[in-house]
Amino acid sequence: MIIEYNIPRLDFFAxxxxxxxxxxxxxxxxxxxxxxxxxxxxxxxxxxxxxxxGDGGRAEIDISKDKITTRFIDHGPxxxxxxxxxxxxxxxxxxxxxxxxxxxxxxxxxxKKNADELIIxxxxxxxxxxxxxxxxxxxxx
Amino acid sequence: MDLESRNQPQAILPIxxxxxxxxxxxxxxxxxxxxxxxxxxxxxNGKAKIFEDxxxxxxxxxxxxxxxxxxxxxDPIFLMDGYDxxxxxxxxxxxxxxxxxxxxxxxxxxxxxxxxxxxFDVAWGALVVTEMTRxxxxxxxxxxxxxxxxxxxxxxxxxxxxxxxxxxxxxLPPFEIAAREVxxxxxxxxxRIGIFFLSPCTAKVTAIKMPLGYEYSAINAVFxxxxxxxxxxRALDPLYSLISPPSRLPSDSELPSIRIDDILYEPHAQPLSxxxxxxxxxxxxxIGWARSDGELDALHIENAVSVDGISNVIELLEAIENGNTxxxxxxxxxxxxxxxxxxPMAVENPYIARSTIRQRYRSAAxxxxxxxxxxxxxxxxxxxxxxxxxxxxxxxxxxxxxxxxLSPNPVLVLDKDLSKALEMAERxxxxxxxLPGIDCGACGAPDCDSFAEDIVRGLSTLDECILLADQDIxxx
Numbered sequence: 341m342i343i344e345y346n347i348p349r350l351d352f353f354a355x356x357x358x359x360x361x362x363x364x365x366x367x368x369x370x371x372x373x374x375x376x377x378x379x380x381x382x383x384x385x386x387x388x389x390x391x392x393x394g395d396g397g398r399a400e401i402d403i404s405k406d407k408i409t410t411r412f413i414d415h416g417p418x419x420x421x422x423x424x425x426x427x428x429x430x431x432x433x434x435x436x437x438x439x440x441x442x443x444x445x446x447x448x449x450x451x452k453k454n455a456d457e458l459i460i461x462x463x464x465x466x467x468x469x470x471x472x473x474x475x476x477x478x479x480x481x
Numbered sequence: 482m483d484l485e486s487r488n489q490p491q492a493i494l495p496i497x498x499x500x501x502x503x504x505x506x507x508x509x510x511x512x513x514x515x516x517x518x519x520x521x522x523x524x525x526n527g528k529a530k531i532f533e534d535x536x537x538x539x540x541x542x543x544x545x546x547x548x549x550x551x552x553x554x555x556d557p558i559f560l561m562d563g564y565d566x567x568x569x570x571x572x573x574x575x576x577x578x579x580x581x582x583x584x585x586x587x588x589x590x591x592x593x594x595x596x597x598x599x600x601f602d603v604a605w606g607a608l609v610v611t612e613m614t615r616x617x618x619x620x621x622x623x624x625x626x627x628x629x630x631x632x633x634x635x636x637x638x639x640x641x642x643x644x645x646x647x648x649x650x651x652x653l654p655p656f657e658i659a660a661r662e663v664x665x666x667x668x669x670x671x672x673r674i675g676i677f678f679l680s681p682c683t684a685k686v687t688a689i690k691m692p693l694g695y696e697y698s699a700i701n702a703v704f705x706x707x708x709x710x711x712x713x714x715r716a717l718d719p720l721y722s723l724i725s726p727p728s729r730l731p732s733d734s735e736l737p738s739i740r741i742d743d744i745l746y747e748p749h750a751q752p753l754s755x756x757x758x759x760x761x762x763x764x765x766x767x768i769g770w771a772r773s774d775g776e777l778d779a780l781h782i783e784n785a786v787s788v789d790g791i792s793n794v795i796e797l798l799e800a801i802e803n804g805n806t807x808x809x810x811x812x813x814x815x816x817x818x819x820x821x822x823x824x825p826m827a828v829e830n831p832y833i834a835r836s837t838i839r840q841r842y843r844s845a846a847x848x849x850x851x852x853x854x855x856x857x858x859x860x861x862x863x864x865x866x867x868x869x870x871x872x873x874x875x876x877x878x879x880x881x882x883x884x885x886x887l888s889p890n891p892v893l894v895l896d897k898d899l900s901k902a903l904e905m906a907e908r909x910x911x912x913x914x915x916l917p918g919i920d921c922g923a924c925g926a927p928d929c930d931s932f933a934e935d936i937v938r939g940l941s942t943l944d945e946c947i948l949l950a951d952q953d954i955x956x957x
Contacts, residue, residue: 341907360799367643368934369902370894377644381804405900450804476899 564675604767681824
């Protein structure tokens with residue numbers, strides 16, 4: 341099953357809508373709560389990244405019997421140095437957004453921590469796609 | 482994880498609900514379905530219907546129903562008969578039902594005059610919870626800790642936020658701690674001690690019948706404030722008894738008989754007889770639990786959040802689940818607006834009640850020596866029965882901790898079998914795409930998503946959507 345979401349640009353009132361709706365559907369599927377929480381946190385971070393840096397974009401969530409794959413796609417400026425962006429505390433968020441409590445440089449590290457696999461595809465000026473895999477039946481949940 | 486453990490959470494089947502529908506008064510207007518936080522109400526054939534397995538007894542529909550068709554059910558007063566010793570446990574918010582001109586002791590004594598042999602303040606239990614919570618926070622790292630004092634919030638988390646179950650404070654609620662303390666102190670006197678919790682809260686009526694986190698409640702019955710209000714008011718104010726003579730009380734046969742000296746009772750008078758459970762001093766920060774912020778004022782911790790009103794609670798829990806609340810240590814979450822004073826079974830206006838609390842009780846935040854102030858009240862009780870010292874809290878208060886794991890409530894799960902659940906989810910998604918998406922509620926479901934889910938669960942049919950039917954007519 342594929343679910344799609346639109347993520348508006350810099351709309352902090354809508355921020356979190358994707359992960360809230362996704363969470364509700366995962367609860368309906370009866371997935372274990374710790375797994376739902378991991379997906380919720382990772383999806384929220386990805387959603388915020390698109391809202392802050394990506395100039396808006398969309399999410400595609402692919403749910404199958406053994407795996408959940410999330411794709412967060414934007415057409416923003418891209419990430420010039422992915423390795424640097426993965427470092428905790430590194431942020432390119434503008435000051436006014438950091439002042440709102442966002443952009444603490446924990447987004448990508450948090451996604452990496454919570455996803456079973458994280459793949460980032462990015463080209464300068466050609467947007468970013470963040471793909472995360474979550475295994476439904478790995479030993480731990 | 483394997484398939485076996487998937488199926489483990491057992492459905493929580495309520496045997497009782499405090500929030501009930503009066504079918505005769507319901508006009509099927511669909512107001513309630515929009516406000517139900519767990520989407521537990523549908524309107525079918527012109528009448529509301531509550532899904533019992535989803536209802537968490539928050540009482541939101543009681544507040545919203547324009548026809549008064551949603552009712553709060555608490556236990557009948559006649560349950561008091563048949564106990565040798567009748568003990569009242571007033572919730573802190575009871576003291577807010579009577580204006581600031583009365584003192585705490587006036588209301589406490591009026592309860593004795595209203596037919597209760599003993600009175601023990603639930604506020605004492607609140608202080609024990611405060612002390613145990615402070616201990617828990619110092620010994621564990623999991624954050625934020627979420628208060629478990631509000632049973633609506635606990636049940637909401639079981640149903641909609643199961644990943645936050647470990648964050649709940651695994652301590653009995655104040656009313657339960659107070660009830661156990663009373664049993665410990667009085668058990669040697671009789672086997673027939675009746676403990677009656679006076680409460681503004683529908684969910685607590687349900688919680689003593691279906692406890693959350695423990696096996697059995699030590700409470701025998703819960704009476705709403707409405708049921709005891711006139712009794713107390715009469716004892717407080719002799720003039721009130723003339724305006725409202727016993728013969729005008731509702732269902733008089735249910736009430737304990739009123740003796741002539743009740744009417745002659747003078748407010749501010751000392752109790753006539755010596756009671757086994759004396760009035761406890763320094764309960765101010767426990768009484769503060771009557772309103773939102775009360776728990777935080779008593780706890781004195783930085784980075785704590787207080788949230789009240791069920792929709793605000795849901796928003797905060799979403800934020801916590803999304804992981805963007807790292808710095809928060811503790812969350813006081815109360816389903817009713819303004820906290821317990823806003824309970825569906827309270828009599829006084831919640832904002833007036835808050836003001837009464839503020840006027841009568843010292844601000845708990847200003848009391849510097851908060852740890853164990855309640856010990857002072859027990860000077861006249863023999864040494865061995867006094868509450869334990871802070872050092873031994875963990876050991877001594879073991880009995881006040883949850884002793885039964887709290888499991889998720891799987892009522893939202895479409896099917897125990899993941900492939901079937903996925904199949905159903907896909908059909909829901911397909912139907913969602915066909916629906917107008919304006920959440921008009923005319924089908925009797927709160928929104929199009931719920932309607933799509935109802936169809937797939939076999940509870941509704943697509944032709945119940947009047948907008949789609951209209952479209953079909955226009956097309957043909």
